[in-house]
Amino acid sequence: MLWRDLKVWQVYGANTDVGKTIVSTILCRALQRRASQNGLLYLKPVSTGPQAEADDRRHVPGIVSQCISQFSKPLSPHLAAQLDGDGSVFILNRHVTDQQLPDQRQISASDHDIIRKVKDHLTKHSQAGGRYAILETAGGVLSPGPSGSVQADIYRPLRLPTLLIGDSKLGGIGTTISAFESLHIRGYDLDSLILFDDPQWGNFGYLEKHFARHDIPTIALPLPPARRQDPKDDEAVLSDYYQECAESSTMTGLVDFLQQKHFSRISKLTSMPSQADAVIWHPFRQHSIPHNIIAIDSAYGDHFQAYNQESDAALASPTPSNSGLTPLAAHAPPKSLLTPLFDASASWWTQGLGHGNPNVALTAAYAAGRYGHVMFAHAVHEPALDLSYNLLSTLQNPRLNRVFFTDNGSTGMEVAVKMALRASSIRYGWTKDEGNTPVAILGLKGSYHGDTIGVMNCSEPNVYNEKVDWHQPWGHWFEPPSLIMRKGKWELSIPGEMGPVESTQTFNSLDSIFDFTSRKEDAARYQAHIEATLTSLVRDQGKRFGALIMEPLLMGAGGMIFVDPLFQRTLISTIRSRPELIGPPVENNTDTSTADWSGLPVIADEVFTGLYRLGRASSSSFLSGPEDSGTPSASSPTPLPLPSSIAPDIAVHAKLLTAGLLPLALTTASESIFQTFLSSSKTDALLHGHSYTAHPIGCMVANKALDEYRRMDTDGTWEGVRQPWSPSAPTGSTSSLPIYSFFPPTLVTNLSHHPRLDGCFALGTVLVLKVASEGGGYNSSATASLQARLLILLDSDGCGIHSRVLGDIIYFMTSLTTTPEQVERLSKTILQALDQE
Amino acid sequence: MLWRDLKVWQVYGANTDVGKTIVSTILCRALQRRASQNGLLYLKPVSTGPQAEADDRRHVPGIVSQCISQFSKPLSPHLAAQLDGDGSVFILNRHVTDQQLPDQRQISASDHDIIRKVKDHLTKHSQAGGRYAILETAGGVLSPGPSGSVQADIYRPLRLPTLLIGDSKLGGIGTTISAFESLHIRGYDLDSLILFDDPQWGNFGYLEKHFARHDIPTIALPLPPARRQDPKDDEAVLSDYYQECAESSTMTGLVDFLQQKHFSRISKLTSMPSQADAVIWHPFRQHSIPHNIIAIDSAYGDHFQAYNQESDAALASPTPSNSGLTPLAAHAPPKSLLTPLFDASASWWTQGLGHGNPNVALTAAYAAGRYGHVMFAHAVHEPALDLSYNLLSTLQNPRLNRVFFTDNGSTGMEVAVKMALRASSIRYGWTKDEGNTPVAILGLKGSYHGDTIGVMNCSEPNVYNEKVDWHQPWGHWFEPPSLIMRKGKWELSIPGEMGPVESTQTFNSLDSIFDFTSRKEDAARYQAHIEATLTSLVRDQGKRFGALIMEPLLMGAGGMIFVDPLFQRTLISTIRSRPELIGPPVENNTDTSTADWSGLPVIADEVFTGLYRLGRASSSSFLSGPEDSGTPSASSPTPLPLPSSIAPDIAVHAKLLTAGLLPLALTTASESIFQTFLSSSKTDALLHGHSYTAHPIGCMVANKALDEYRRMDTDGTWEGVRQPWSPSAPTGSTSSLPIYSFFPPTLVTNLSHHPRLDGCFALGTVLVLKVASEGGGYNSSATASLQARLLILLDSDGCGIHSRVLGDIIYFMTSLTTTPEQVERLSKTILQALDQE
Numbered sequence A, B: 001m002l003w004r005d006l007k008v009w010q011v012y013g014a015n016t017d018v019g020k021t022i023v024s025t026i027l028c029r030a031l032q033r034r035a036s037q038n039g040l041l042y043l044k045p046v047s048t049g050p051q052a053e054a055d056d057r058r059h060v061p062g063i064v065s066q067c068i069s070q071f072s073k074p075l076s077p078h079l080a081a082q083l084d085g086d087g088s089v090f091i092l093n094r095h096v097t098d099q100q101l102p103d104q105r106q107i108s109a110s111d112h113d114i115i116r117k118v119k120d121h122l123t124k125h126s127q128a129g130g131r132y133a134i135l136e137t138a139g140g141v142l143s144p145g146p147s148g149s150v151q152a153d154i155y156r157p158l159r160l161p162t163l164l165i166g167d168s169k170l171g172g173i174g175t176t177i178s179a180f181e182s183l184h185i186r187g188y189d190l191d192s193l194i195l196f197d198d199p200q201w202g203n204f205g206y207l208e209k210h211f212a213r214h215d216i217p218t219i220a221l222p223l224p225p226a227r228r229q230d231p232k233d234d235e236a237v238l239s240d241y242y243q244e245c246a247e248s249s250t251m252t253g254l255v256d257f258l259q260q261k262h263f264s265r266i267s268k269l270t271s272m273p274s275q276a277d278a279v280i281w282h283p284f285r286q287h288s289i290p291h292n293i294i295a296i297d298s299a300y301g302d303h304f305q306a307y308n309q310e311s312d313a314a315l316a317s318p319t320p321s322n323s324g325l326t327p328l329a330a331h332a333p334p335k336s337l338l339t340p341l342f343d344a345s346a347s348w349w350t351q352g353l354g355h356g357n358p359n360v361a362l363t364a365a366y367a368a369g370r371y372g373h374v375m376f377a378h379a380v381h382e383p384a385l386d387l388s389y390n391l392l393s394t395l396q397n398p399r400l401n402r403v404f405f406t407d408n409g410s411t412g413m414e415v416a417v418k419m420a421l422r423a424s425s426i427r428y429g430w431t432k433d434e435g436n437t438p439v440a441i442l443g444l445k446g447s448y449h450g451d452t453i454g455v456m457n458c459s460e461p462n463v464y465n466e467k468v469d470w471h472q473p474w475g476h477w478f479e480p481p482s483l484i485m486r487k488g489k490w491e492l493s494i495p496g497e498m499g500p501v502e503s504t505q506t507f508n509s510l511d512s513i514f515d516f517t518s519r520k521e522d523a524a525r526y527q528a529h530i531e532a533t534l535t536s537l538v539r540d541q542g543k544r545f546g547a548l549i550m551e552p553l554l555m556g557a558g559g560m561i562f563v564d565p566l567f568q569r570t571l572i573s574t575i576r577s578r579p580e581l582i583g584p585p586v587e588n589n590t591d592t593s594t595a596d597w598s599g600l601p602v603i604a605d606e607v608f609t610g611l612y613r614l615g616r617a618s619s620s621s622f623l624s625g626p627e628d629s630g631t632p633s634a635s636s637p638t639p640l641p642l643p644s645s646i647a648p649d650i651a652v653h654a655k656l657l658t659a660g661l662l663p664l665a666l667t668t669a670s671e672s673i674f675q676t677f678l679s680s681s682k683t684d685a686l687l688h689g690h691s692y693t694a695h696p697i698g699c700m701v702a703n704k705a706l707d708e709y710r711r712m713d714t715d716g717t718w719e720g721v722r723q724p725w726s727p728s729a730p731t732g733s734t735s736s737l738p739i740y741s742f743f744p745p746t747l748v749t750n751l752s753h754h755p756r757l758d759g760c761f762a763l764g765t766v767l768v769l770k771v772a773s774e775g776g777g778y779n780s781s782a783t784a785s786l787q788a789r790l791l792i793l794l795d796s797d798g799c800g801i802h803s804r805v806l807g808d809i810i811y812f813m814t815s816l817t818t819t820p821e822q823v824e825r826l827s828k829t830i831l832q833a834l835d836q837e
Helices: A020-032 A051-055 A077-084 A111-127 A172-184 A203-212 A231-247 A249-279 A358-370 A382-395 A409-428 A510-514 A516-540 A565-577 A590-594 A619-623 A671-675 A696-714 A719-725 A745-752 A781-792 A820-836 B020-032 B051-055 B077-084 B111-127 B172-184 B203-212 B231-247 B249-279 B358-370 B382-395 B409-428 B510-514 B516-540 B565-577 B590-594 B619-623 B671-675 B696-714 B719-725 B745-752 B781-792 B820-836
Strands: A007-013 A040-048 A064-071 A132-140 A162-165 A190-196 A218-221 A294-300 A303-308 A339-343 A379-381 A400-406 A440-444 A475-478 A482-486 A489-494 A503-507 A545-550 A561-563 A602-605 A650-653 A665-670 A757-763 A766-771 A800-802 A804-806 A809-813 B007-013 B040-048 B064-071 B132-140 B162-165 B190-196 B218-221 B294-300 B303-308 B339-343 B379-381 B400-406 B440-444 B475-478 B482-486 B489-494 B503-507 B545-550 B561-563 B602-605 B650-653 B665-670 B757-763 B766-771 B800-802 B804-806 B809-813
Touching (some): A007 A020, A007 A172, A007 A249, A020 A132, A020 A162, A020 A231, A020 A249, A040 A111, A064 A111, A111 A132, A162 A172, A172 A190, A172 A203, A172 B172, A190 A203, A203 A218, A231 A249, A249 A303, A249 B379, A249 B382, A249 B400, A358 A696, A358 B172, A358 B358, A379 A382, A379 B249, A382 A400, A382 A665, A382 A696, A382 B249, A400 A409, A400 A671, A409 A545, A409 A602, A409 A650, A409 A665, A409 A671, A409 B409, A440 A565, A475 A516, A489 A510, A503 A510, A510 A565, A545 A565, A565 A602, A565 A619, A590 A671, A665 A671, A719 A745, A745 A757, A745 A766, A766 A781, A781 A800, A781 A804, A781 A820, B007 B020, B007 B172, B020 B132, B020 B162, B040 B111, B111 B132, B162 B172, B172 B190, B172 B203, B190 B203, B190 B249, B218 B249, B231 B249, B249 B294, B249 B303, B379 B382, B382 B665, B382 B696, B400 B409, B400 B671, B409 B545, B409 B590, B409 B602, B409 B665, B482 B745, B489 B510, B503 B510, B510 B516, B510 B565, B516 B565, B545 B565, B565 B602, B719 B745, B745 B757, B745 B766, B745 B820, B766 B781, B781 B800, B781 B804, B781 B809, B781 B820, B800 B820
Parallel strands (some): A007 A132, A007 A162, A040 A064, A162 A190, A190 A218, A339 A800, A379 B294, A440 A475, A545 A602, A602 A650, B007 B132, B007 B162, B040 B064, B040 B132, B162 B190, B339 B800, B440 B475, B440 B545, B545 B602, B602 B650
Antiparallel strands (some): A294 A303, A400 A665, A482 A561, A482 A757, A489 A503, A757 A766, A766 A809, B294 B303, B303 B339, B482 B489, B482 B561, B482 B757, B489 B503, B650 B665, B757 B766, B766 B809, B804 B809
């Protein structure tokens, strides 16, 4: 949270007993001198120990002071809360002045409640014209709070500018630096270190130098006076001490510095959009069309903390007014410049364990500290090795047993294509120079495999690639039958190329769509079409095909197309069972007798859709039907081996792989694809490598991500999400649905009836809405206005939604740790925004 | 360091006064029960306070005990060392048994010396058949050592398995977790947490749960007995306490666990090469040719800690021996399984600030904690914005003012090519479909721009790309004149295509090569050749060219070719001054009158050679001569603007950009290149983006890297490196050399005379040796055997060299923080290895 006028600092202690309350008091007194009446709020969300003890050194007359949870025992709050029992916490509010804040009687010990309370207090203080607030944290940086979470995690969603009270005792250098590091890896900004200057241990001098290297100033305060026997004496001496300290040039300087820091923070944040406009060439942006740039200050869990200049009242041009009255904006209560926005594109499909996850940050730092990056050519390190085995066992694909590392989905797919084309060319005896065009690929219309030239060539000509000078569409793309829910029914659109005219079939349930044994007629129709097409392309036109490439089930970038899984499995089975459609293999080719692939190598581009994005470790698993052994079902989530009949020969994984932290991709391949590249000559090897290949930080984080995903998949974490999708059929029944979504079925059904929508569906973490519009197409303004509305329509937690649109499609995605409660809030807001249309 | 038989643990305290010595004593007694006589070494490298105090609780009869530095005052060692003054430290060695270790009188306080001593002690203990060692750290994890460095940094090069003694007092939960985090981000492996179970504060219960989440067991010990008044009583009670604890099932269990951990660590490390062989598809590796796989356990500074199975005596097949004697290996003294290897390829040109740099790790963790990854489309965040401005100001290229983010050098170059081809196609009115082949590029033979298909198409056909089915060489590549030093002289080879025959010129100094004003004749010859070639290609053959692409000065991947900078600058100037050689622009093209480029957009691929790799922020700066304004010189290192005449229109940066941590690339472009993509249609935009585009962790680390590089460039850090390269000419003279190397000129000259070499050169951080061989070419066995020898030829610090070869070239690279002393050790080893040939 960040306001223009209200300046808030959170005070953390490097340890208990470092004089946090004394320093806070001095700081409050120093701020009080600049604040108007009631301009300073002192907030102590959690306090332990008897009131008198907690409070006897508060020497700031007239301060507004709030304590949210008070525990009677001077223990770590997680124990104190247990001893006091539920509900025995009470509010301490002794220094309250005339400006009392409401609901002081309410008690609370949960992290969410504490944060909500703090937010409320600060918001009200800001609205009442408050200028300063100090939030004092109980215990040390990582002391447990009432719920058991550590302090720095509890308050992380607020990410307030921080002051750290250093430890001036023996050993305090180490504890102070460690406390800083624990704050820092949780994304906190430390404005200043403050500690007593005890010449006996000399911590100040050392720490000042150390923190200067982090551009953080260190402030020294004189040691507090020794306690006098006579309470009156003690009080007087202490009072003098406070006054001297508060009025010292050191404290005056600190307050000046902190104010300046506040203003430069605001100035930087609010100028970021225009500064970005001046130098950054944004991906996929037409820079000559003005577009609102969101400045993301930080992110935590599902949310960005974002500055949206379009909703900044201070930037709104004053409404011209004939009456001469001040425009409304000037009267509006001050708002935080930062709004939490739900990251509904999961930052381009990357988010799995939530933004700013402290365990992920710590894992990344461990890998950075243990290795940095290390050479991977002819070398190996533990994170890469562990990840290789981990991914293979996660995928449960009996064909895959080799792992190639690259940096992102595009490069991962480039490698996959290089692998497949070589394997096919060897089998069919093709050379590069024959024919007019290179060996091509088979794919689906609407596919997307990345933005490097090689993988752009794997997509049919479209608006994304038509202006790229080196793009050459080298393939044939089938128009796929696709699914969408409309008015409670599932509609399957069969494209015109497959029959006399485009046609539609209706299904009552997803269950019946995935019941492939009952859809033999559809399969036969698909197969006939595939065979006829290949015959025409290969025998009649002499085309050469070297790979079948598919994004299983969902084409996420090419317009969010839910492809009929029966079509994809029929494509695979037809090519595998009738390899003669592709061509005759060269004679005496040892490969043909030993290789484990038939017809064409099948590449599953699971960059968007793999690793639980659609609810399963591998989205290829959705192509298997109940008649295949080992079909996973909602009620039996334990990963089962993918049936070999539909298992791809090559699969590419990225995005969710690294839990949403940084780029890394893995291309997995079968043994016989690997063997294609074996010979006595180095030039036959797959000569591909990037300098940061298998960087340990990415591998270590990916390992952790896969472990966490598997844990959530199997320990019941997602039970509440899956349950509403289970059909009433007895569990264990072979017809039980293999599919479910984080968005509940009742929501999807409701949305499918919404007059503003032309259909919808939900798969795994993804909810897709097709917005009804007259024109439709790429530049739909209806979707754009819905998207804009969602940024400012706040839910009960004060959060908006940051979503992405694709033409007339708007979509919403959760991470794998998003809670059902959060999905409910999201759903409500989406429905509300649609109704406002 | 890691031995098969000797098990070593380093004991860290979460704080001072947590009972570290008591726990160490208990641990030693527990280990002593399993050790043979003298099998246990207790090492306390630094001790503060009076000997008696430091020692009075040592109750381990018969232990070998060593203390390296003892300070008389019980202060933080960095202060105690100051108080005691230089040389006043002394060795404490009271519990020494009959097995006394040598040089106990030697004193030391520097980090390097401490590490060396610890290594020596442990090595000797291992050689004497020692089974256990405990290294007790003074103070807390981040308490400063004698030199001022914090403990965890001092001992990081050893990266011993660690035991943390937790803080059982109030506040100890937070300090213990923070201490762990500080160890963890420095790459330490914590085997166990040990603390007293004080029921008053309940820290054990909380910490046990917390550390279980990190798979670290927590061990509780009973509180030590209260001190008795009577010293004898006290001694007796304490002795009982030690005995009970040491023999308790808890400690027995811990020792069992630690031993098991040791063996599984060894088993994992030694099996990594074969496990990797089973699943990993290595980059650039012909898997059917057996190759030694190095297992990298960790890395720090310039060195890997690596396991090389080829030098593991235990794996050596016993030499068949007719005499029936045990083979030699069985008698060899035990060696550490891990050898430090200098990372002489800088892990494929990536390393800038050293491996495992704790500040880089902390920076990465901060970005991960503050953001994770966040969406970059229509959004901005501080690290990306700061990095954009930082890079532009670092490059000092007056043409560049736009920054496009991608993930690695390949994708960065793909974007650069897309930019340039579009700009040219618009200017010259070319469409994709005209002609038989797409618009091509101009480049140099021997170039390399990455492994994605698009940028592979920018290199001439060669062994790396000939077998890639979709590779299409779309360009013309000039054979470049190149430089190498032989027998103290610089030889310039002029390729045959430029004259009647291949010819050679000799220069006495680098100075005269870079003195372009004196080389007007060469320039004229180059220009004539370029003009004739272009005329033939464009006018006669109808070729269309859309970009000039070059790696300035050094082609690092294509055989380490030092290109005559005069040829590159002549190529640029010819194309810029004679645009009619490329073709007539379309009429009424507004672009032509406003654009800031002429002829062709010039792309500088500085992925390998930029950002100080060759000693300057931009390697393009080497193409400017003294006659251009603002030529930087060795004596005036402050970055000066690149002269516009040779400045590229597009430049690509990666590798060193992120200090050697993780992938990120930036493509910078001029305003008019950017404007090429502006229109009212979104489809005209540069539709390119990766999901982790501008990931905050990469941007934040890159920002820090650029700051550090600039600091070292300007604050005199590299003065000692530059000085030997300065010509005797008065400083400030315009003829002063713009070039220098981390490898001193005397070394280069010496090497150029070496009979085993056929030439060499050094540029910036890179030393290139051309190994003389009969056959030469890609499979040179002379280079391979030199490379193999360097892995096992250890320097005075016990370190080998891990290098890379390219055919008959072997090269050595430093990071930007490598010290002259390290370079000296490296140089000695290289010369020694050459002499052994």
